[in-house]
Amino acid sequence: MAVKICIIGAAGRMGKNIAEAVYNNENADAAGAVDRKGSDVLGQNLYETAGCGKGGPVITDDILESAKNADVIIDFTGAEPTYNNLSIYEKAGKPIVIGSTGFSDEQKKAVEKLSEKVPVVLAPNMSLGVNVALELIKEAARLLKGYDIELVETHHNMKKDAPSGTAMAMAEAAAKGAGLNLAENAVYARHGIIGERKPNEIGIQTLRGGDVAGDHTVFFFGNGERIEITHRAHSRKTFAGGAVTAALWLADKPKGMYNMQNVLGLV
Numbered sequence: 001m002a003v004k005i006c007i008i009g010a011a012g013r014m015g016k017n018i019a020e021a022v023y024n025n026e027n028a029d030a031a032g033a034v035d036r037k038g039s040d041v042l043g044q045n046l047y048e049t050a051g052c053g054k055g056g057p058v059i060t061d062d063i064l065e066s067a068k069n070a071d072v073i074i075d076f077t078g079a080e081p082t083y084n085n086l087s088i089y090e091k092a093g094k095p096i097v098i099g100s101t102g103f104s105d106e107q108k109k110a111v112e113k114l115s116e117k118v119p120v121v122l123a124p125n126m127s128l129g130v131n132v133a134l135e136l137i138k139e140a141a142r143l144l145k146g147y148d149i150e151l152v153e154t155h156h157n158m159k160k161d162a163p164s165g166t167a168m169a170m171a172e173a174a175a176k177g178a179g180l181n182l183a184e185n186a187v188y189a190r191h192g193i194i195g196e197r198k199p200n201e202i203g204i205q206t207l208r209g210g211d212v213a214g215d216h217t218v219f220f221f222g223n224g225e226r227i228e229i230t231h232r233a234h235s236r237k238t239f240a241g242g243a244v245t246a247a248l249w250l251a252d253k254p255k256g257m258y259n260m261q262n263v264l265g266l267v
């Protein structure tokens, strides 16, 4: 039987792509759709708003009501709205896939607390390619001892958080592989007379422009050579498909905290 999904942030760039991915997946069905209070799309049908088909559940601003017949919730609203809705998600009592990025440490802890009550997938990037890249980056960092690690990410000009959640996950993977503490070694900006690069620095730089769905490159600079590991998302469909895969996987899991590596069977 199809897994029934409620999409929170239904009118967003990701929400619409997730609606289309659900529409095209015979193992999934949309059981509810929510956007913020005052949104123009309230009262519209999900698939029509997404431009992928006719009908679909009516978009409301009431999570508990919209999620009541769902097996799984998918939330792609942003760190702040997700954080503000955590108590409602606890009340709803459903497994939840969270794709929002940019959580502070405190907000992340609150998400972890929710996972004591319901199963939670929290992943800053739902694509198979990025999650494989995370493994490659960790391994490269382990093998390339002493190489300078730098990371550049590029996203569209509407993105609100920086660096991207994916960039931070890649930086974490590199730090782990190299045996470094990311918080102690991350450098987010360079300007002026900054002196020589410290050997353990992990530079993380952000570009914003146009409609880029998401590009990430991790550089390992050595003497006389460098290795670059790049992931380019051509479209948001890769994240949306991953979110639906995560929802189908999570539907029958016990409460707890999961990530995309768990969903994809990479760990």
Ligand code: NAD
Pocket: 008, 009, 010, 011, 012, 013, 014, 015, 034, 035, 036, 037, 039, 076, 077, 078, 079, 081, 082, 085, 098, 099, 100, 101, 102, 123, 124, 125, 126, 127, 161, 239
């Ligand atoms: P967006 O601004 O286009 O969409 C967000 C949607 O959420 C909007 O329709 C907005 O009205 C709605 N919203 C805001 N507050 C709400 C609330 N309280 N209740 C219900 N709906 C609410 O943004 P986007 O580009 O779709 O990205 C959304 C989030 O997903 C961002 O944090 C982004 O970084 C993240 N993202 C994650 C992945 C991944 O693979 N995990 C991929 C792409 C984007």
